[in-house]
Amino acid sequence: NSISELVKAKPENIEEKTQQLVQRTRQLEKELESLKSKLASSAGSDLAASATEIGSIKVLAANLEGADVKSLRDTVDQLKNKLGSAAIILATVEGEKITLIAGVTKDVTDKIRAGDLVSHVAAQVGGKGGGRPDMAQGGGSEPQKLTAALDSVTEWVASKLEN
Numbered sequence: 001n002s003i004s005e006l007v008k009a010k011p012e013n014i015e016e017k018t019q020q021l022v023q024r025t026r027q028l029e030k031e032l033e034s035l036k037s038k039l040a041s042s043a044g045s046d047l048a049a050s051a052t053e054i055g056s057i058k059v060l061a062a063n064l065e066g067a068d069v070k071s072l073r074d075t076v077d078q079l080k081n082k083l084g085s086a087a088i089i090l091a092t093v094e095g096e097k098i099t100l101i102a103g104v105t106k107d108v109t110d111k112i113r114a115g116d117l118v119s120h121v122a123a124q125v126g127g128k129g130g131g132r133p134d135m136a137q138g139g140g141s142e143p144q145k146l147t148a149a150l151d152s153v154t155e156w157v158a159s160k161l162e163n
Contacts, residue, residue: 037071047075048082054158057108058083060090061121061153063146067092069099069137076103076135087112087157089121091146098125098140109133112160120156124149 004010009017051058060079064072072090079088080103089102102118114136118129122138125145129138140146 033068033070036066036068037074039066039071045078045082048079051079051083051086051088052154054154055161056085057112057157057161058086059154059157060086060088061150062089063091063093063150065092069101072099072101073135073137076101079103080105087114087117087153089117089150089153091121091150093143093146096141096143098127098143098146100125100127100129100138100140102129102131102136102138104134106134112157116160117153117156121149121153124152 001011004014007014007017007021047060047062047064050062051060053059060083064075067075067090072092076088076090080086083105085105085107087102087104087108089100091098091100100118100121102114102121104112104114104117113133115130115133118131118136118138122129122140125140126142127138127140129136131137
């Protein structure tokens, strides 16, 4: 009886009503996922303009609020295509958990590796990371240090290009 009140259905219709609610929840989750992806994508387009150029490489380090791992990864891929030669690291914070995704275009992986880039930032925010030369993931648990860590990326990339 309490369940039928909760789902606003007669006791004989509880199963059907519950199925409808589950379907509706799944539909809303898909819509939310799609909107997050679109939001991250449009933020990514805006971010492209804020990339710093070091030599022939564009460098971008940014925090995307409200993004999830998939949308961060998609946005890094879009930015790599948009910027040409680039080293990118994007972050998002949820509670005390930081997620980092780094991407480096293949033409510069001989000097800068995404795994090294994500490790550089993650180490500063109480975490670690790693991955392939062109794409890597990491995380941390000290969001208060994220801005400084992201600000250090340009200098870090410059030092790698000098070698």
